[in-house]
Amino acid sequence: MTAPGPTVRTPGRRPDESMTLLREVTERPLDPGYAQMAERRARDRQSGQAGTGRSVPSLVTMLLVAILLGAATTVAVRELRAPQPVVAQGRAVLIEQIQDRGAQVESLSRRAVSLSSEVDGLQSDGLLPSALLDINELDRWVNGSLPVRGPGLVVRLTDGSGGGLVEPGDAPADSRVRDADVQFVVNELWAAGAEAVAVNDERLTSLSAIRNAGDAILVDLQPLNGPTYTIEAVGDPEKMQVGFARSAGLGFLQLLSAEYGIENDVSTSEGMYLPGAGAPTLRYAQSPRSAGARPTPSASASGAGAPTSQDRSQEDNG
C-alpha cells in the first residue's frame, strides 16, 4: 500500500483508497467466483458450445464433497450444542460428593458434641465430688468444648465485590477476606477481653488454627462459607467495644475497607449462642503426673505446634 504522499492525485482515485479491505468486505460480499462462472457460461452459450454439463467424475467428486461438508457442519453444530460435556458432568459428580461428605462430617461432629454432653450428664450423676465437676465444666467452657451463651461483640467481614462491576467469582483475589484478617480480628477480640470466640459458628478452642487453603479459610479444618465471615466473641460488650476500638483492630478494619474494599461491621449483641467444638482428642499429649507418663517430644511438639490464638492473646494481656 503506497503512502499518500504529496503527489498529485489523479481524479479517478477514490478518497477511501487506503481502505480497500473494508470496502471489499462491505461492498462486494458475494463471492466473485459466481459472477465469473456465470460470465464464462454466458460466453460458452454465445459461442454455441452448449456446455450443458460436467463430466461424470467431476459430478461424483462434487457430490462427495457436498456430502462431506454437510456432514461435517452438522456434526460440528451438534457437538457445539451438546448441553453437558463430560468434563462438566465429572465436575458435578465431584461437587455432589464434596457436599455429601461435608454433610456427613457435620452430622458426625454434631453427634460427637451430643455424645460428649451425654458423657457429662453421666459423670455428673454421681460419684465425683461436685467441686471437681464444677472445675471440669468451667475448664471446658473456657477451652471451647461446651456451648456458651452470653452478650458480646460481633464483627462481620465481607469479601470485597470489586466495585460491584464484576461477578462475585471474578472479583480480584486481593478483595477476598484472608486467614490473616480473621486471625487479626480474633486476636484483637481476645485481647479486648473475649471469653469465647466463634468464627461462622466454628468455636475456637486451644487447638484451633485459622488458615487458608487455596481460596477458602479453614477453621479447625472446616471450610468457612463466604462471602461474609461472622466473628462472635462473648464478653462484656462495652468493655470489649472500647478495648477493640483502642486496639489496632479498628484501624486494621478501616485499612481493609479502604485498600481492598472488604466491608466490615462491628456490633454488640445481648444474647449470643456459641456452639461447642466437642471434646478434643489428644493422641500424644499426656499428663506429666499420670502414671508411666514421660515427657515425650511428641507431646511438646503437639502443644507448641498448635497455633493457639488464646496463647497469643494471653501474652498480649500479660
Add this chain to the structure above:
Amino acid sequence: MIAIVGLVIGVVAGLVLQPTVPLVLQPYLPIAVVAALDALFGGLRAMLDGLFDDKVFLVSFLSNVVVAAFIVFLGDQLGVGGQLSTAVVVVLGIRIFSNAASIRRHIFKA
C-alpha cells in the same frame, strides 16, 4: 443442484450416524460453523441472483471452512487465537449480514 442434494445427504448422515469429533478439532468448530454459514448465505444469494454454480459453491464452502480453521490454528500458535477468531467472526459476520440483506431485497422487494 447436485451440491444441494449432497449437502442434504450429508446433513442426514451426520444426524443419523452421530460421529464424535476428535478433541484436537474442537477449538475450530465454532469458527468453521460460522464460515459454513457464510458460504450458505452466499450460495443462497447467488441462487436468487441467478448466478448459482455448484462448483463455485462447494469450493467457496470448503475453502471458507478450511481457511477459517487455519487462521484460528495459526492464532493459537502465535498466542492471539482469541483475537484472530474475533477478526474472522467480524469479517464473516459482515458478509453474512450484507448477503442476508441482499436476500431480503430479493424476497420482499424492499
